[in-house]
Amino acid sequence: MATERYNAPDREPHWQKEWEKADIFRASNKDLRPKCYVLEMFPYPSGRIHMGHVRNYTMGDVFARYKRARGFNVLHPMGWDAFGMPAENAAMERKTHPGTWTMANIETMKGQLKSMGLSLDWSREIATCSPDYYRHQQRIFLDLLNKGLAYRRSSKVNWDPVDMTVLANEQVIDGRGWRSGALVEQRELTQWFFKITAYSDELLDALGTLDKWPEKVRLMQANWIGKSEGMLVRWALDKKSAPKGFSELEIYTTRPDTLFGASFMAIAADHPLAKAAAEKSPELAAFCDECRRMGTSVADLETAEKKGFDTGIRAIHPFDKEWKVPVYVANFVLMDYGTGAIFACPSGDQRDLDFARKYHLPVVPVILPPGEQQATFTVGDKAFDGAGTMINSRFLDGLTTTEAFDEVAKRLESTKLGKKPVGERKVNYRLRDWGISRQRYWGCPIPVVHCDDCGVVPVPAKDLPVRLPEDATFDKPGNPLDRHPIWKHADCPKCGKKARRETDTMDTFVDSSWYYARFTSPDAKTPLDEEAAAHWLPVDQYIGGIEHAILHLLYSRFFFRAMADSGHGSRSNLREPFAALFTQGMVTHETYKREGSDPAQWLLPSEIRIEGEGASRTATEVATGAPVEIGDIVKMSKSKKNLVDPDDIIAHWGADCARWFMLSDSPPERDVIWTEAGVQGAGRFIQRIWRIIDDLADKAAPRGAEIPAVLGPEALELRRASHKTVDAVARNIEGLRFNVAVAGLYEYSNALSAALTKQSNGLDVILREAGEILVKMIAPMMPHLAEECWARLGYNTLVANEAWPAADPALLVDDQVTLAVQVNGKRRDEIVVPRTSDAKAVEAAALALESVRRALDGKAPKKVIVVPQRIVNIVA
RNA sequence: GCGGACGUGGUGGAACCGGUAGACACACAGGACUUAAAAUCCUGAGCUCUCUGAGCGUGUGGGUUCGAGUCCCACCGUCCGCACCA
Secondary structure, X not given: OOOOOOOXXXXXXXXXXXXXXHOOOOOOOOOOOOEEEEEEOOOOOOOOOOHHHHHHHHHHHHHHHHHHHOOOEEEOOOEEOOOOHHHHHHHHXXXXXXXXXXXXXXXXXXXXXXXXXXXXXXXHOEEOOOHHHHHHHHHHHHHHHHOOOEEEEEEEEEEEOOOOEEEOHHHEEOOEEOOOOOEOEEEEEEEXXXXXXXXXXXXXXXXXXXXXXXXXXXXXXXXXXXXXEEEEEEEEEOOOOOOOOOOEEEEEEOOHHHXXXXXXXXXXXXXXXXXXXXXXXXXXXXXXHHHHHHOOOHHHHHHOOOOEEEEXXXXXXXXXXEEEEEEEEEOOOOOOOOOOEEEEOHHHOHHHHHHHHHOOOOOOOOEEOOOOOOOXXXXXXXXXXXXXXXXXXXXXXXOEHHHHHHHHHHHHHHOEEOOEEOEEEEEEOOOOOEEOEEOOOOOOEOOEEEEOOOEEEEOOHHHOOOOOOOOOXXXXXXXXXXXXXXXXXXXXXXXXXXXXXXXXXXXXXXXXOOHHHHOOOOOOOOOOOHHHHHHHOOEOEEEEEHHHOOHHHHHHHHHHHHHHHOOOOOOOOOOOOEOEEEEEOOEEEEEEEEOOOOOOOEEOHHHEEXXXXXXXXXXXXXXXXOEEEEEEEEEOOOOOOOOOOHXXXXXXXXXXXXXXXXXXXXXXOOOEEOOHHHHHHHHHHHHHHHHHHHHHHHHOOOOOOOOOOOOOHHHHHHHHHHHHHHHHHHHHHHOOOHHHHHHHHHHHHHHHHHHOOOOOOOHHHHHHHHHHHHHHHHOOOOHHHHHHHHHHOOOOOOHHHOOOOOOOHHHOOOOEEEEEEEEOOEEEEEEEEEOOOOHHHHHHHHHOOHHHHHHHOOXXXXXXXXXXXXXXXXXX
């Protein structure tokens, strides 16, 4: 008996080589077995993998390996989201080329991923920064352009005047650029857009079909799309008060039913009418400026009170020429939603009510909430925005809210102002088109040329890819493509005259909007091989972080459709790319900072030592012996330095240990706390499995031994446990409840070690079965250890190629069942009866119990409820 | 403000469709082995009490039910998302 400890760091590379030699994870497009496409969100090659990657890829790998064992033809590819800002920043800081930096990172991280023992098909590897990838993206872009799904328009951007670059909203902090600290300007810039709004309804409706997506993500996307059904209503302006050239004001409302509660109109500071009015009033102009400044900072918005300024303009109520309503510029009205103008009904909208109270504007209740009396109903400081009965609303009085909406719509649609109807029904969306222009180097070039005569001219398909110039410079701010001496000079493909290349590159979300589809045919001459796409797609299980709930996942859903509609679909006419989505939680860790440091000086977990337990735990810095404060448990991050390096864990404990830890205890969708104790626990379990198999290999019957017809009780008990566990673990892996599967495996190994000390008829044969079952069950989770155990059991094959063990249904049910016995709902005892006992026999057995008689205290039971195989409840 | 999720031992968490609450693990305590330690193995443990028994117990308070962690209502707390969306 070899009682040596299992040396994971020594054995893991061996098995990784064996898998590679056997090339077992390569997926064939021609395989006839049912397919299963398992995908984890591909990483940005930032330099090294982190624990979040370890968790994400472990989950995907368990699922992929399990599905392989279940006989599926599994596609499990990996690639690199390789374009993006950090590479350019690194280029600036270290004077390397973004491409060099990125490729070096990919090499490192690929090695790290390999050391995790993932069952990946590396033959399909994609890096989005490779011209072999982005040439196809450019091709798709041109086809979208052709279909009108890509277009240019002027739009406002956050401009950093120091870095000379456009910033995303999240890069603007307190009105300043996140890197430069410069005050961000709002600039009008002509930008490229994708027409995602053309799919608003489809994207919203199809959410209903994504039943294997988390409800939370679907809800977030639905809110993001933000569909509302309302009306556009044109209000005539009182001629005497209106600026020249303005005769009406068009507003958007979702509550035309409350039209008779109108108290004032409110328009955005950027509304043309506001601008016109401001020309004559310096005070108004000043107010508008103030509103615009507010727009930059979210923190200001949160605390800002509702403010307005009376323009002096009066609007005429659509149902009453004599009724004039003041027009205010208000800081809470947004120019880019609806028409940038609203009518306000204070009794039905809290915001309007606050405003009306502040400026002493009329508040007329028009909806009587259910259960209220009109005579006594008054509006205090709470608006009522629910459904009810119309009051104070002339011809609408007595109608329900919905009926009133329809009635107003009907009347406004048939009334004319000028030549057009006063009102029309209008569905509005919060969703805006996707701006994809980035004034940066390290992204996919937008393949068009600007010609003075011909305008925007697409680069002909035969000239793709438009490659990034290798010799760009990164020594100063601004767009390296724009200042490159020759790159942007191109001849117009149409007329041949000198023209300028587009110097914007695409948002990296474009790259990740179709990589999953490219994996199905990574070498195809066209963006997609429609046969391969039809074969593999949709992705059967997609796994990634919740932070991509909206943008990446919504863009991908859009882009996949847009591709299909511009000639790059799958043969199966699929619309949704991801059939099932799982969002895993973050990896968190305690934080450590030098005592009394302010600003905090954080220390790495590896730089400190912890003593004591529980509340009396203290930490000191290893290098200096200085005291260290133990802080909150938060997401692992560079800034808090609460990082554990996967390489260190793998080198010391092995990949299986890291994988097992990631799967244990915490439900996968919740955050997991990385602790040293947890790693040790996982490490102990690995040794325990090894000892069990080692011991079992000596005690068990030889391979292929027949299971005897009659088994001793211990043997039968173990056999039942084996088959029950197979069944439970399978169901838990299918449902991605890895922590529950892990608990089942712990329980099973307890049963197995106990069985190893027993004697029973046929036990040796059952031990052999049990050992093989155990190894096959841990194989998806701890694949290296499983191979080692498989070899110890006498095989020279790979357990990675073995089928998942079949659970015998006959062994999943027991002959005897234990029933709890309750008296008046309180558990008093339990009885063991044959599973097939009838209710009468169970009742008799329960009533005969001493504990039951004592609880009944001589009283006769009123009623006895017997739930077969579950419980007996005696009602006294 | 709106929307959503979640509250279970010292800790992470389990509990299928309303049927024995606390599986499994971590931490802890005791024991075995050892010169000793580590490792390993065994045992114990929700809380309380008048302790061979009983009471209480899944954030709080109600309700439905023979029976509620699970369903319903109200409240409290924590976390997340969106944010003046007309």
